[in-house]
Amino acid sequence: MTSCFLRYLSTFSLGNMNLHKLSSRLYPTATQKFRHLHIQSSGQQLEAVAVETASAEPNPLSVFRTSEQDPTYHSEGHSGQYYMLPPAHIQKLFPYGLPPRFQLQIKTFNEGCVMVRPPALELISYLKRADYSKPPLRYVLYGDIGTGKTMSLCHALHYCYTQGWLIVHIPDAHLWIKNCKELLPSSSRPSRFDQPIQASQWLKNFKITNERFLSKLKTTQRYVWTKRESTEKGQPLGELIDQGVNRMKSSSDVVGAVLRELKLQAGGTTEGEGAFKLAVAVDGVNALWGKTSLKKEDRTMCEPEELTLIHNLRKMMKNNWSGGAILTALSQTGSVFKPRSAYLPNELLGEEGFDSMEPFVPVSVSNYNEKEFESCYLYYLDRSWLQHPHSRSEEGKKELIFLCNKNPSILERLCAAL
Amino acid sequence: RASMAASSCRGVRSILWKYGSCGKNFCVSRSKTVPQLPVRHICVSSALWKKNLAAAGPQKFTLEFINKQVEEFEIGKRHLANMMGEDPETFTQEDIDRSIAYLFPSGLFEKRARPVMKHPEEIFPKQTAVQWDAEGRPFHFLFYTGQQSYYSLLLLTGSRWLLKEEIEEYLVENISDHDYMRMIQLMEKLLSMPYCSLEEEFILKFRKQLEVQSSKHEIPALQYDPQGVTFSVADGRRKTAKASITLRDSGSGNITINGRNYLHYFPLLQDREQLMFPLHFVGMLGRFDVEGSVEGSGHSAQAGALRLAISRALLSFVSEGEVEKMRQAGLLTADPRIKERKKPGQEGARKKFTWKKR
Numbered sequence: 001m002t003s004c005f006l007r008y009l010s011t012f013s014l015g016n017m018n019l020h021k022l023s024s025r026l027y028p029t030a031t032q033k034f035r036h037l038h039i040q041s042s043g044q045q046l047e048a049v050a051v052e053t054a055s056a057e058p059n060p061l062s063v064f065r066t067s068e069q070d071p072t073y074h075s076e077g078h079s080g081q082y083y084m085l086p087p088a089h090i091q092k093l094f095p096y097g098l099p100p101r102f103q104l105q106i107k108t109f110n111e112g113c114v115m116v117r118p119p120a121l122e123l124i125s126y127l128k129r130a131d132y133s134k135p136p137l138r139y140v141l142y143g144d145i146g147t148g149k150t151m152s153l154c155h156a157l158h159y160c161y162t163q164g165w166l167i168v169h170i171p172d173a174h175l176w177i178k179n180c181k182e183l184l185p186s187s188s189r190p191s192r193f194d195q196p197i198q199a200s201q202w203l204k205n206f207k208i209t210n211e212r213f214l215s216k217l218k219t220t221q222r223y224v225w226t227k228r229e230s231t232e233k234g235q236p237l238g239e240l241i242d243q244g245v246n247r248m249k250s251s252s253d254v255v256g257a258v259l260r261e262l263k264l265q266a267g268g269t270t271e272g273e274g275a276f277k278l279a280v281a282v283d284g285v286n287a288l289w290g291k292t293s294l295k296k297e298d299r300t301m302c303e304p305e306e307l308t309l310i311h312n313l314r315k316m317m318k319n320n321w322s323g324g325a326i327l328t329a330l331s332q333t334g335s336v337f338k339p340r341s342a343y344l345p346n347e348l349l350g351e352e353g354f355d356s357m358e359p360f361v362p363v364s365v366s367n368y369n370e371k372e373f374e375s376c377y378l379y380y381l382d383r384s385w386l387q388h389p390h391s392r393s394e395e396g397k398k399e400l401i402f403l404c405n406k407n408p409s410i411l412e413r414l415c416a417a418l
Numbered sequence: 419r420a421s422m423a424a425s426s427c428r429g430v431r432s433i434l435w436k437y438g439s440c441g442k443n444f445c446v447s448r449s450k451t452v453p454q455l456p457v458r459h460i461c462v463s464s465a466l467w468k469k470n471l472a473a474a475g476p477q478k479f480t481l482e483f484i485n486k487q488v489e490e491f492e493i494g495k496r497h498l499a500n501m502m503g504e505d506p507e508t509f510t511q512e513d514i515d516r517s518i519a520y521l522f523p524s525g526l527f528e529k530r531a532r533p534v535m536k537h538p539e540e541i542f543p544k545q546t547a548v549q550w551d552a553e554g555r556p557f558h559f560l561f562y563t564g565q566q567s568y569y570s571l572l573l574l575t576g577s578r579w580l581l582k583e584e585i586e587e588y589l590v591e592n593i594s595d596h597d598y599m600r601m602i603q604l605m606e607k608l609l610s611m612p613y614c615s616l617e618e619e620f621i622l623k624f625r626k627q628l629e630v631q632s633s634k635h636e637i638p639a640l641q642y643d644p645q646g647v648t649f650s651v652a653d654g655r656r657k658t659a660k661a662s663i664t665l666r667d668s669g670s671g672n673i674t675i676n677g678r679n680y681l682h683y684f685p686l687l688q689d690r691e692q693l694m695f696p697l698h699f700v701g702m703l704g705r706f707d708v709e710g711s712v713e714g715s716g717h718s719a720q721a722g723a724l725r726l727a728i729s730r731a732l733l734s735f736v737s738e739g740e741v742e743k744m745r746q747a748g749l750l751t752a753d754p755r756i757k758e759r760k761k762p763g764q765e766g767a768r769k770k771f772t773w774k775k776r
Contacts, residue, residue, distance in 0.1 A: 340682075
């Protein structure tokens with residue numbers, strides 16, 4: 001069995017930064033004005049396709065922030081620094097894709113700042129260097145709970161978005177295998193089950209993200225939904241999606257059709273104007289091959305294979321198409337029937353999943369190192385998130401380091417209480 | 419006494435108006451300093467009066483009040499001297515008594531009921547000042563014995579009387595229990611006398627010093643790794659959970675418990691805070707590496723056991739004064755609480771069966 005494992009040893013030699021706390025407190029007014037200018041400039045640009053010309057050198061006043069808003073130009077020098085997601089991008093690209101706690105944070109701080117970290121940088125560098133005439137590479141982000149897999153995935157997706165790719169983003173595949181209220185037997189195939197609510201929800205979000213592509217792409221074959229409804233060949237994709245949104249019964253099949261169309265057209269092999277790259281991003285990939293917690297009407301457990309959505313997604317995961325990339329992240333928090341200590345790919349994907357996903361490029365995500373922790377701490381201080389006076393002292397910082405062991409999500413929860 | 423002064427003023431005024439105007443100025447000034455309060459008719463029910471008296475307790479005089487009274491007494495003394503035509507500087511208490519007896523002749527038989535003008539220290543009973551600060555914490559460390567001055571005599575704190583056996587040893591004679599008790603009673607009586615400090619040496623012969631508590635802790639020995647890293651090993655227990663740890667002085671803050679990271683082993687913040695407490699108290703948070711194994715009981719008890727083990731291991735890295743502080747903070751005491759036994763006739767340790775009246 002040929003298995004090509006790329007072992008990436010993240011040996012990052014980061015110089016010790018002399019972080020002057022005083023400086024970060026004295027200059028927030030300057031940075032805020034700077035950011036304000038950026039917001040205005042981005043708001044005026046309607047389409048975020050045009051690359052924002054941000055200043056080349058990072059602002060020397062804020063050591064934990066960088067003014068570089070385009071992920072294309074993020075490099076190792078920016079590692080550990082926060083960059084701001086333009087609000088327009090957040091609305092279009094991530095109406096649902098970001099972790100819920102991060103969405104709360106965006107609402108509280110009135111801005112979405114993401115830290116540039118080595119796993120995301122690695123992923124972006126692979127995406128830059130990949131050859132898109134060949135079958136897509138599969139990247140799997142894995143790591144302990146709360147280390148930032150979903151955030152790194154979102155960072156990479158932002159890069160794809162700014163490059164003008166078509167994004168297929170499933171925020172959490174676990175949502176499709178549990179807590180489903182309506183499970184209908186499929187209209188097209190007898191042994192399958194449909195999930196109309198989830199499918200139509202996803203189609204709506206897909207529409208928001210990829211609006212500009214919808215009118216350009218055309219269907220390649222005729223799809224028949226019911227006796228009276230069908231979509232002809234050559235119709236724009238937008239119509240197909242509207243069909244799915246309006247008719248809930250056939251929405252899962254519409255999803256399958258959309259995915260099939262995209263697969264066929266991604267490499268730009270058909271009409272000249274339809275050249276685009278496809279980014280398939282799935283969070284919680286292990287849901288596709290694990291067990292579901294759904295039951296059929298005769299009270300037996302449902303297999304993931306029997307769900308239409310899952311089945312179509314699995315087909316996407318296979319690399320029998322070209323012109324894109326598959327970015328995935330494992331997730332233990334939403335998974336069913338998996339122990340909490342499992343975080344390696346082979347544990348979470350299971351044998352079947354591992355076999356179908358391989359060959360893949362594993363990217364490991366770990367806790368913050370000292371520089372990143374320092375950045376995060378300064379960011380919270382800057383946003384006045386740490387209200388307790390003791391947390392501003394050195395001892396308070398040491399306590400924080402001890403209590404959270406530099407785990408991003410636990411640090412965030414801890415600071416929320418301060 | 420203020421009313422007596424006012425009335426004396428009025429009385430004096432009337433007398434002098436008869437006799438002459440030598441001290442008129444003073445009387446006028448005196449009357450000004452003690453103005454008559456306007457009479458107000460307030461209707462008060464008798465019930466209110468009763469409440470007031472009961473709740474007040476013994477009358478307390480503040481330091482300011484007594485100082486004020488002393489000032490007034492001094493001024494009044496000078497006025498009295500002027501009234502009597504004598505020198506205010508050399509006016510003694512006998513002169514005051516004579517003048518008052520002259521000015522207020524009283525036919526009462528009880529000498530203590532006659533008008534008196536004395537220094538406030540003799541009139542107001544001596545009170546001990548307030549013994550505690552604003553938060554209610556007493557100043558003296560022996561406050562709660564009830565007789566802090568008594569026990570604070572050098573003899574009595576930190577020592578105890580010799581036992582009967584020890585006195586027999588000292589005297590090289592046999593004594594009975596009755597003799598021993600009598601001897602202790604006599605020693606106590608000797609202590610209660612004033613000037614017992616003269617006989618301190620004699621009394622100290624019969625008292626034995628108590629050991630200071632903090633020296634009883636065993637400090638685990640500092641051992642050295644082949645790489646030269648100092649480490650120490652200690653155990654801890656809490657409620658059937660046994661923990662044993664190795665504390666290494668390596669400079670990073672990693673903690674491994676039963677082979678797993680402490681973040682995984684204790685997902686609850688409270689348990690991690692328990693682990694943090696001894697290191698944070700001593701101020702050496704990021705310095706040590708902890709490698710521990712723990713078994714038994716639940717997560718909270720395991721955290722408590724680990725905490726005790728860490729504090730014991732820290733004793734070898736820390737100075738004497740810090741050891742005493744840790745002991746007072748309660749880090750070195752093993753928690754004696756254990757699950758209480760279930761008794762027969764009851765559901766659990768305390769819970770009883772449903773009680774039916776009939």
